Amino acid sequence: xxxxxxxxxxxxxxxxxxxxxxxxxxxxxxxxxxxxxxxxxxxxxxxxxxxxxxxxxxxxxxxxxxxxxxxxxxxxxxxxxxxxxxxxxxxxxxxxxxxxxxxxxxxxxxxxxxxxxxxxxxxxxxxxxxxxxxxxxxxxxxxxxxxxxxxxxxxxxxxxxxxxxxxxxxxxxxxxxxxxxxxxxxxxxxxxxxxxxxxxxxxxxxxxxxxxxxxxxxxxxxxxxxxxxxxxxxxxxxxxxxxxxxxxxxxxxxxxxxxxxxx
Amino acid sequence: xxxxxxxxxxxxxxxxxxxxxxxxxxxxxxxxxxxxxxxxxxxxxxxxxxxxxxxxxxxxxxxxxxxxxxxxxxxxxxxxxxxxxxxxxxxxxxxxxxxxxxxxxxxxxxxxxxxxxxxxxxxxxxxxxxxxxxxxxxxxxxxxxxxxxxxxxxxxxxxxxxxxxxxxxxxxxxxxxxxxxxxxxxxxxxxxxxxxxxxxxxxxxxxxxxxxxxxxxxxxxxxxxxxxxxxxxxxxxxxxxxxxxxxxxxxxxxxxxxxxxxxxxxxxxxxxxxxxxxxxxxxxxxxxxxxxxxxxxxxxxxxxxxxxxxxxxxxxxxxxxxxxxxxxxxxxxxxxxxxxxxxxxxxxxxxxxxxxxxxxxxxxxxxxxxxxxxxxxxxxxxxxxxxxxxxxxxxxxxxxxxxxxxxxxxxxxxxxxxxxxxxxxxxxxxxxxxxxxxxxxxxxxxxxxxxxxxxxxxxx
Numbered sequence: 001x002x003x004x005x006x007x008x009x010x011x012x013x014x015x016x017x018x019x020x021x022x023x024x025x026x027x028x029x030x031x032x033x034x035x036x037x038x039x040x041x042x043x044x045x046x047x048x049x050x051x052x053x054x055x056x057x058x059x060x061x062x063x064x065x066x067x068x069x070x071x072x073x074x075x076x077x078x079x080x081x082x083x084x085x086x087x088x089x090x091x092x093x094x095x096x097x098x099x100x101x102x103x104x105x106x107x108x109x110x111x112x113x114x115x116x117x118x119x120x121x122x123x124x125x126x127x128x129x130x131x132x133x134x135x136x137x138x139x140x141x142x143x144x145x146x147x148x149x150x151x152x153x154x155x156x157x158x159x160x161x162x163x164x165x166x167x168x169x170x171x172x173x174x175x176x177x178x179x180x181x182x183x184x185x186x187x188x189x190x191x192x193x194x195x196x197x198x199x200x201x202x203x204x205x206x207x208x209x210x211x212x213x214x215x216x217x218x219x220x221x222x223x224x225x226x227x228x229x230x231x232x233x234x235x236x237x238x239x240x241x242x243x244x245x246x247x248x249x250x251x252x253x254x255x256x257x258x259x260x261x262x263x
Numbered sequence: 264x265x266x267x268x269x270x271x272x273x274x275x276x277x278x279x280x281x282x283x284x285x286x287x288x289x290x291x292x293x294x295x296x297x298x299x300x301x302x303x304x305x306x307x308x309x310x311x312x313x314x315x316x317x318x319x320x321x322x323x324x325x326x327x328x329x330x331x332x333x334x335x336x337x338x339x340x341x342x343x344x345x346x347x348x349x350x351x352x353x354x355x356x357x358x359x360x361x362x363x364x365x366x367x368x369x370x371x372x373x374x375x376x377x378x379x380x381x382x383x384x385x386x387x388x389x390x391x392x393x394x395x396x397x398x399x400x401x402x403x404x405x406x407x408x409x410x411x412x413x414x415x416x417x418x419x420x421x422x423x424x425x426x427x428x429x430x431x432x433x434x435x436x437x438x439x440x441x442x443x444x445x446x447x448x449x450x451x452x453x454x455x456x457x458x459x460x461x462x463x464x465x466x467x468x469x470x471x472x473x474x475x476x477x478x479x480x481x482x483x484x485x486x487x488x489x490x491x492x493x494x495x496x497x498x499x500x501x502x503x504x505x506x507x508x509x510x511x512x513x514x515x516x517x518x519x520x521x522x523x524x525x526x527x528x529x530x531x532x533x534x535x536x537x538x539x540x541x542x543x544x545x546x547x548x549x550x551x552x553x554x555x556x557x558x559x560x561x562x563x564x565x566x567x568x569x570x571x572x573x574x575x576x577x578x579x580x581x582x583x584x585x586x587x588x589x590x591x592x593x594x595x596x597x598x599x600x601x602x603x604x605x606x607x608x609x610x611x612x613x614x615x616x617x618x619x620x621x622x623x624x625x626x627x628x629x630x631x632x633x634x635x636x637x638x639x640x641x642x643x644x645x646x647x648x649x650x651x652x653x654x655x656x657x658x659x660x661x662x663x664x665x666x667x668x669x670x671x672x673x674x675x676x677x678x679x680x681x682x683x684x685x686x687x688x689x690x691x692x693x694x695x696x697x698x699x700x701x702x703x704x705x706x707x708x709x710x711x712x713x714x715x716x717x718x719x720x721x722x723x
Contacts, residue, residue, distance in 0.1 A: 126399065127385055219483055219530035220658050220722060226597050227532070227605070227718035234602045 050150070050186065052136075062101070063115055067094040136186040148186035150176065280329055280416050289330030294578050295564035297337065301540045302550060302563065308513060312344040313337070314536060315480050317577065318585035320355045320387060322364040324578040329363070331419045333578065336360030348473060348507040349464055352387060356456060359414040359421045365583065368414045368421075370406060372429035380405035382583055388463050390472035396438040404433040408444055408455045428452040435462060464507065470499035474512065476589075481516065483530050484595035494521050529657035531723045532596040534588065535573035538608055538721070539566050542615065545654060546629040546711075547637075558625065565622040569611050573604050600721065612715040616708050631707035632690075632700075642691075644669050644683045648710070655711075656719045673710045 061079065064086050065072050073080040086096035090109040095117075097105060107113045123141040125131045134141060138149035147155070154175045215221035215228075281289075304310045317340060324333045339358050343351035355361050356379070362368045365379035381402045389395040411428030414421050430446040433455070444458045463469060474495050475486055486495060498512055505511040516522060533541060542548070543566065551558035567577065580586050588598040600608075614620040619628035635641045638650045648668050652660060660668075674682055683706065689696060690703045714720060 126402075127381065127391070130391070218526055219485070220528060223530050223532055223597070223722055224658075224718050227600055227721050230600050230602060230605050231718060234606055 052186075062098050063117065064096045064098070065094070066096045150186040278331070280331070283328075286328055286330045290324050290333065290578070291564055292560060293324070293330060293333050293337070294567045294576075295560045297577055298540070298563040298567040298570075299550075299553065299559065301536070302543055302566070303553075308517075309341075309344055312509070312513075313340050314577070315477070316340045316344055316351065318480075318580060318589055319476060320351075320361070321580045321583050321585045322360050323580065323582075327360045327363050329359075329416065331416075332360040332363060332414070335419065337578075345510055345513075346508070348502075348509055349460060351509075352383075353456065353460055355387070356383065356409070357412055357421050359419070362412055362414050362421055367409060367412050370410050370412070371427040372407075372410050373427075375403070375406045375410060375429065377402050377406040380409060384463070386584055388469050388472070389466060390468065390475075392468070392472065392475075394468045395466075395472070398436040398438065400434070401436050401439060404435050404444070405459060407431065407433050408459045411452060423450065423453050425449050425452050433459075439463075439466075467499070467503075470502040470507070471495055474498040474502060477512065477516065479595070480589065481531075482522065482527055490521070494519070529719075529722045532588075532599050533721055533723045534586070534596070534599055535570040535575035535604075535608075536577065537723055538573065539570040539611065541723075542612065542629075542715075543627070545634075546615075546631075547633045548615070548627055548629055549633075550627075561623050562625045562627060565620070565625050565627060568622065569607075569620070573607050573611075574599065605721075608721065609716060612720070613712060616712045616715065629711065631704060631711055634711070635707055642684045642687045644673055644680050647683075648673070651711070651714065655714055657722055658719055660719065668710060668713060672713045673706055675706075675709070 058079075060072070060076070061081055064081055066083075066086060066088075069083050073083070081098060085099045087099055087101060087105045088096050089105060095115065097108075104113055108115075121134065121141055125134060125141055133139070133144075136148050137145040138152075139145040159171060159175050215225045280286075301310045301314075317337075320340070322336055324330075327333050327336070336358050339354050340351075343354055356367075361379070365382060366376045367379045370376040370379065383405060384395075384397045384401060385391050389397055407429040411424050411426075412421055413424050413427070425448065428448075430448050430452065432446050433444040435442045435444070439462050442462050444455050444462070446452075447455060477498075478486060478490070478495060494516075498515060501515050502508075502512045521527065543550075550562050553559050570576070571579075575586060584590065588594075588596045591598060611620060615627060615629045616631070619626040634651070635647070638647060640646045640650075645665075648665055652665070669680075670676065674680070686699055686703050686706070689699045694700055
């Protein structure tokens with residue numbers, strides 16, 4: 001999905017099945033399915049919805065420093081947004097947003113949007129992949145991590161030892177769910193990915209029950225073990241996700257937007 | 264030297280650019296055609312290498328847009344896939360599809376675009392391992408070397424515009440021995456690309472980087488220090504000694520003890536293309552002949568879409584670094600298998616072996632008799648299973664599992680092997696006995712379905 005389409009996309013409940021079945025759509029949109037998951041969570045449960053937009057973004061023309069407009073306009077005289085066209089935000093005069101972002105402005109004025117400025121790190125890296133890795137793993141510029149910040153949080157604080165022992169009575173839900181067929185590196189914990197990829201929650205295929213066998217202590221055995229584990233997981237989370245999908249009602253997501261000098 | 268097969272509709276290379284709908288339709292044909300080539304390949308490593316180079320020098324048809332450039336990029340890869348890596352790198356650099364994909368056609372002296380130059384160093388030649396020490400200034404210098412290349416949509420080619428080329432000298436970093444490429448005016452500006460490739464290919468790391476990728480593609484993702492010293496380093500030496508010809512490296516790798524070491528067998532998880540194309544080839548799934556192109560293209564397209572569904576859509580990797588499974592630590596090829604893709608893989612196998620995989624108005628089906636008839640002694644259920652597994656799996660199953668397959672699946676709980684032997688022999692002597700043949704088919708379907716459902720089937 002093109003980023004521009006995503007930012008202005010609204011999803012009526014009726015097209016939910018085609019949306020979730022459309023594996024080619026890797027981005028989330030306002031999804032009744034996610035809202036349903038949110039509704040099934042208890043009051044003291046925390047559900048964080050992350051939306052990653054890939055590609056380059058001109059952050060300085062998206063969130064515009066009105067309190068320094070002169071310097072802003074001088075620095076980019078050829079592409080600065082004219083001062084009169086910058087959208088004002090309720091309750092403050094220092095910051096405005098790009099004229100196209102009328103939807104976000106409305107949400108902001110209603111109190112549903114926060115903007116976090118200058119999210120970044122020293123010595124930013126210019127490689128697309130390294131930079132993305134840094135964002136998703138939460139590493140320093142000169143540090144390479146193989147786990148994601150989401151995965152480490154879930155791993156260490158919430159679900160130690162995952163995936164061994166999960167799901168269980170205390171935690172029957174997958175720690176993270178991603179709509180689409182790939183799980184983001186952000187969710188990689190020490191035991192591998194803590195996210196579960198879902199296309200159609202109501203269309204899971206029931207697999208043959210595996211006969212429990214020891215796997216040889218070889219490379220092949222290691223991979224076999226991994227595949228068998230996914231076979232089992234696929235079965236066990238199916239009920240939870242089906243139940244959540246059955247409770248689809250209306251939308252109700254609260255977006256959180258971060259900006260950085262190098263987004 | 265590879266020449267385009269007769270399957271490719273001749274006008275495609277000369278037709279007009281057309282609108283978005285036309286290019287979408289051609290994109291589907293292009294991917295179907297490519298799948299058809301893989302399905303009908305001879306006993307050669309060529310198709311795997313085309314896929315390897317597509318993943319390495321990645322482009323996305325969704326960005327290229329112009330179907331004639333999509334095809335041209337593929338044809339270029341095919342020509343060089345088993346040729347010379349340095350020549351391939353040059354061909355990729357001036358390929359119209361790649362010039363569009365990484366903005367090379369916008370790279371001019373007045374406004375240099377570093378996109379291709381960065382990937383040339385980071386992804387295509389030097390890599391970003393600890394021994395790759397190129398600097399930002401090298402990216403800038405490379406970008407300026409590459410100013411002035413343009414694409415021609417009338418003649419479907421690329422060309423060099425000297426008026427857009429930066430004629431200043433280009434200074435490289437200490438890692439490149441502070442080399443300077445003299446800027447040249449006029450058409451001589453194109454020789455700066457050769458100068459630059461000469462500088463890059465002096466680096467020892469280039470050969471190692473590519474050899475590591477070949478190792479991970481064909482053997483396993485993990486390269487321990489023993490493998491680095493005893494396999495990668497000598498392979499890289501062979502690569503350099505061969506002036507970057509690809510065949511000697513592959514020959515050395517595929518004839519090595521390391522390749523045949525049981526510890527390195529059956530440990531690669533099949534990519535979706537391996538899985539889908541491999542399944543059809545090993546079971547002898549029949550497709551419409553190429554001359555019946557309406558049905559052939561639709562069937563190839565249906566299979567290609569299934570692999571795309573499983574997250575390997577040829578022609579459109581997720582980005583310029585190719586598919587995650589080939590490089591992303593720590594899981595690498597395990598990324599092909601998750602709670603979404605595994606059911607999809609199993610679903611395809613189940614449909615193929617039962618009712619047929621129905622998609623896009625076509626049905627793809629495994630005929631279990633075709634596969635079984637080629638085995639040495641199918642009447643003996645023990646040998647039937649042993650010989651079938653020898654083809655379909657790369658690792659042994661335990662005696663208990665094989666007994667389960669025979670007794671619980673094939674024989675459905677019957678106590679005697681002759682229950683199978685009988686019906687198979689009746690089939691052989693009288694295939695016209697419809698009820699008996701149907702029974703044989705049902706029993707074989709159950710057996711092969713179970714074999715494909717087990718995790719072993721996903722390993723290569």
